[in-house]
Amino acid sequence: MNDCFRTIYEPSGLTVTTTGRPGGITVLTLVGDIDAATVGTLDEALATDGRLVVDLSRVAFLSCAGVRSLLRANARTELAVVLGGHSVTRSLEATGADLMLKIHPRVGAALAGLALEPGREA
Template sequence: MRYEPAPLTRHLRVRQVRGHTVLEFRGEIDIAAAAEMAPHLDMATAEPDARVVIDLTRVEFFDCSGLRLLYRARHRTADGTGGLHLVCAHPLILRMLRITGLSRLLPPWPTLDAAMEAASEQPESASGPA
C-alpha cells in the first residue's frame, strides 16, 4: 500500500514526485477554493529553482479564479531556474486555456507521467506538446 498525504485543503493535495512539487487541484476551483489554495501555491513557487507541476486531472469545475492561480504560478516561476508544467485533459478547461492564451505560456500535458517525462527531458523553457 502506498502512503498518500492528506490534502492541505479539500481542493489541494501537495506531494513530491521525482524532484517536483505536484499541486493536485481537486473538485470545484472557484473564488473560495482559490483563496484557500493561493498561500500553498505561493509556498511551492517561492524558490527561484522551484520545480512544480500543477495537475488538474481531478478538477470538476474551473473558473477565472483557477486561471488566476495558473497565471500566478507561471509568473512566480517564469524567471527562475526551475520550471512549471501543467497536466490537463478536460476539454472545457483546455478550451479556456486556449481562449485566454494561457496554453501558449503553460502548455498542458495529458497525464502526470507525460508532464514529468517532459520536465526531465526538455529544458524548462522549452514548449509543451505539439
C-alpha cells in the first residue's frame, strides 16, 4: 500500500534548474514542494550574488520556511519571483511577502522587470 505522505527521510521533493541569461541574470526553475525537508535545496540555489529570477510556476507547495528563504535572498540581491498556483500565491499573501517581493506572472516579465530597473541598461 502506498502512503501519500512524504517524510523528511525521503529524497528531496524539489529540483532546481539554473539557467544563465544575458545581463548577469540567473533563472532558477523550481519543480516540486518547498517545505522543511527541501528548503535546504532552495537555500543552496539562492546562494548567489547575482540577480535572480525564481520561477515558482511548477511549485505545488510553499511553506513558511520557503517564504523566509526568498525574503532573505531578496534582502541581499535583486530578486524577481514568478508565481505558480494558488497554494504558492496564498503562502506569499498570508505572510505579507507578496508586498516585499517583485512578483511577476511569467519569466519573460520578470526578466524584463530586472533589465529595466532604474540605473540599468536594457
